[in-house]
Amino acid sequence: MKTLRILGCLLGLALALGAQDQTQIVITGQVKYNLALPLFNPGPGVPAAVASTFDNVLWNDLYQSAVVNLVGRSLYTAPTPAAETDLNNPALRGAWTAPPLSIQRLAFGALQVNQGGLVVDGFLYDVTQPPGAGRLLARRYANPDTPDGARAIAHHLADDIIAALGFGPGIASSQIAFISNRSGHQEVWTMDYDGHSQQQRTHLHSIAYSPRISPNGQTLAFMSSVGGQPQIKLLSLLTNRLLRFPAYRGLAESPAWSPDGSQLAFAANMGGPNMEIYTIHADGTGLHRLTFSHGYDNMSPAWNPKPPPGSPGQIAFVSSRIGLPQIYTMNADGSDQQRVPLGGYAVSPSWSPNGLSLAFAWVRGGGGENSGLSDIYLWYFGDQKYVQLTHNGDRNDFPSWAPDNRHIVFQSGKQYHTQLFTVAADGSVPTQLTSAGSNEMPNWSWH
């Protein structure tokens, strides 16, 4: 039995990938390089707050990526290159690569102020190559000379470094939409993937659920009870205004974007007794019913972002057709409905961008269904096996895959009071993103 167990500690919550009777999960199939990231050289006139913001954000992005062994700066005995040409010096290169540092990849660069703007030169080298070789990245970035400008450059450079290391795409510039009650009502908010720049997007003063960012990042679909009945709403993230979208009799909830952004799937009862899955064009035309139940509900659809070639598209969803809710998959025309063999109480599916895995919330069988305590699990279609991601004895729900196939955002906490966390799919780098109010139902952007 192959077992991989990596323990993370998060505010007293132990999150772990406990493979137990499951086989290993392979995130990338590639080894983690030892990466050094010395402070970037600040040129004259670069404000200290700008330089420190840049260095901190870039460090955190590479740490959060979970694909490199980021070697601590206090260990750096080798000189930082002042310019790219310094790496032609075999002694300098050797100082980084020799034990005990054993650096394999070196990221470095410089900040300068030019005509009121911040200009950053960033480099990534494979220092195991001989002098004159090993350049993986050399790029110049420009942005306003402010901490926010420096933050954006750092995110961009971080994603370029991740890609140059062979782990692209990165998530440093991605966004997370979520529901927060910190304003006194449940509203839709967005934030950077690292919890920065939390921004209220709606002011509807009602129940709000399930925000879903469109693939192009410009529109949010969500559920709102404004007006009395829960209905699907579309919000333009460019104008922060609601867009036209049909309302239906009864209850409509849990929207989900198709990978090309042209369609939404959602669940509605149309005034009848049961919830069914429908698809509709994003302009509100072409309503199409996919499920036909008799005395049970179907809801919480999630599209496969990368369906098999020739497939009409795939949708995972939740159905109570055998009792407690279970996760099913079907083709996007409603055919070939199959239950993911789990049991217990399994809800909130989120399909990984590569189409290989579902993240979901699960109360496993054995009598624990009534506890209200659920954990985040990953289901791997290839192996037909699951992996437990959280072990904290709390209410963990609403996982959402990051665009890099390596991270999950989810909600965790007590009833009526949850916070949002990210964690790598191997259980590493658990991070709390929110603390104000109760925050729930995170959704990671597609890019």
Next chain:
Amino acid sequence: MRKAPSSHLVTALISGSALALCLAMAACGHKAVPPPPPPAPPKAAAPAPTITLQADPTAIQSGAASTLTWASTNATRVELNGTAVNLNGSQQVTPSQSTDYEVVATNADGQTANATVRVTVTQPPPPPAPPAPVVQNVGSFSDNVKDAFFDYDKSDIRPDAETVLQADAQYFKQNPDINLQVVGHCDARGSAEYNLALGERRADAVKNYLVSQGIDASRISTTSVGKEQPFCTQTTDDCYQLNRRGHFVKGN
């Protein structure tokens, strides 16, 4: 209205005293003047009679009584509306319409005096209006209408909920002007999206039961708040149970 009778009574007493005095003097006279039969005295003129008449009250509603009181002096005969009555006295009357009463006092010489009083009869009050439809105030809605509770993950109407809903249906039948909304609630366990649908099923189950009890479906709307807006927030079975319900809200 209460002062006048006492003043009339005083008048009557005075009149009576004068009459008694007069009678006593006459008796003495008889005893003091023996026969022989006197020559026929020249016939003395009898004093003129007087009479007063009061009605208390002077205005009555039909069916009520008024008391007529009269007092005469120097009279040998008194008639009330043509009927001989005591020289001084009172009598209850219950006229059905406004009536003039007249007393006539006659003395020995046939001289008369009269007095009249009118007892006005007012129309009876309109019959009491039929009782207005019972208008329930807001408080009595929640006093009378009880919520239906559910089992975990279920939307079936339990036997205890049937009892409650039958009583609720009676109330809604007796108050046909009240529309109602059934709000489905769930306990905090499980998925928010799943619970929102579960709450909707519970609200629908309550509505369907009321319709089966004869309540017009058009009076009942439903919605769900799922696990939001809980009635309690403890992690106990008791609290979970309190939050699994179809809750009634007064509509219209």
